Amino acid sequence: MDAIADTAQAALDAARELRPTFRGDLVLPQDPGYDNARRVWNGCIDRRPALIARCRCTEDVVAALGAARARGLEIAVRGGGHSIAGLAVADKAVTIDLSGMAAIRVDPSTRQASVHAGSLLASVDRETQRHGLAVTSGFVSHTGVGGLTLGGGFGWMARKHGLACDNVRSAEVVLADGTVATAGDTDLLWALRGAGSNFGVTTSFEFELHPVGPMVATGTACYALEDGAQVLRALRELADEAADETTWAASIWDADQDTPVPAEHHGKPVVTLTFVHIGDVDEGLRLGRRLHAVASPLAETVGPVTYLDLQCASDGAWPHGVRRYWKSHYLWDLPDAAIEVFLARGNATGKEHPPIIGSLQARGGAISRVGEQATAVGHRGAKFEFLTASNWTDAGEDDARRGLIRTFADAMARYSHGVYVNNLGTEGEDRVRAAYGDEKFTRLVSLKRRYDPDNVFHLNQNIRP
Secondary structure, three states, X not given: OHHHHHHHHHHHHHHHHHOOXXXXXXXXXXXXXXXXXXXXXXXXXXXXXXXXXXXXXXXXXXXXXXXXXXXOOOEEEEOOOOOOOOOOOOOOOEEEEOOOOOOEEEEOOOOEEEEEOOOEHHHHHHHHHOOOEEOOOOOOOOOEHHHHHHOOOOOOOHHHHOOOHHHEEEEEEEOOOOOEEEEOOOHHHHHHXXXXXXXXXXXXXXXXOEEOOOEEEEEEEEEEHHHHHHHHHHHHHHHHHOOOOEEEEEEEEEOOOOOOOOHHHOXXXXXXXXXXXXXOHHHHHOXXXXXXXXXXXXXXXXXXXXXXXXXXOOHHHOOXXXXXXXXXXXXXXXXXXXXXXXXXXXXXXXXXXXXXXXXXXXXXXXXXXXXXXXXXXXXXXXXXEEEEEXXXXXXXHHHHHHHHHHHHHHHHHOOEOOOOHHHOOOOOHHXXXXXXXXXXXXXXXXXXXXXXXXXXXXXXXXXXX
């Protein structure tokens, strides 16, 4: 109790110190808005920070960081609060909440955008599309720009224009000692492009933009499980031959009443094959023929959509507040043995259908043409990202759901090498190292010693100095 009381008093003292000049809001556990302020995307996360500093400007960030450090309080950083591990909040810590720092300024003449780190992807897409431009972002529009970009940032544009972090030209960062630095063509920028949460609080980015939209082409077909192996072998070939403008993906799940397949397939596994083409729309629509060439689909949709609609199309499947868990690996090939495991979802007998999904997303293109040591992002040569996930509402299902996910992920691990750091849960230092590889991890440790020798920023996928 004494430790808890000491932490509470330290947080109260920090808030009193900050209030005279702090432009944002300071939220303590006794304040009416506290429970809403500490809530994050993953409903499994239920943590109680000692203080939430909802910053409005870089000066607020500097002040909150200094007040927390002076009192020995741990520091978490929140952008969109979208990490599966809930890294934006921690018990008895100070959360530096950037969600109030969401200004976006687009310069169409230079095709650049200044984006504050608390912005959500939907806002960036909306502002850039006013000028027919965009930057690579993720697949769920209520994700925060900061966390996505600092871990890499994969999306539908990545095969053509690189990861989100590849399009960062400079960034403003509050370092552990309170210094405000501009990272541009420096070791710090190298580290921010893939491991950025370890090196400071990034408050804004300067992004390079690219012409995209307003219309793009997309298509999805659903197939019966018995055609799954044929579909995934086709995915392997389609990904190899795809233009940079095209991204292919496949998934498996149990069809429900909202899945557009005949009713007799509800409750049964279905395999999907999806393409998105961000180039010429007519050229992209012709890819729809490939969906029929693979196998006879149970259902399909092919057509033009706005880029903005594409970017929020998955939002409904990934809502806030639902309990969820996932695990991920990079695959450097998709052998038939991996296809068999994928279709069984890790169940050796293949006779049961666990309530989890599996997905395979093709990478390559511009991602792989950036040198492996050019940024902190790891494993640019991977061909696919594998992810297995589940969501539910009953806390009593937590252990069972996580166990199913781990079984599936462990079964796919024998065909994998490396992992996307943004998809890591709480998995330990070995998995963080695996996200970068030994050579890159060693360089990151060295830079951590330079920029954050006391490991102030450790409530993340941590690289210890």
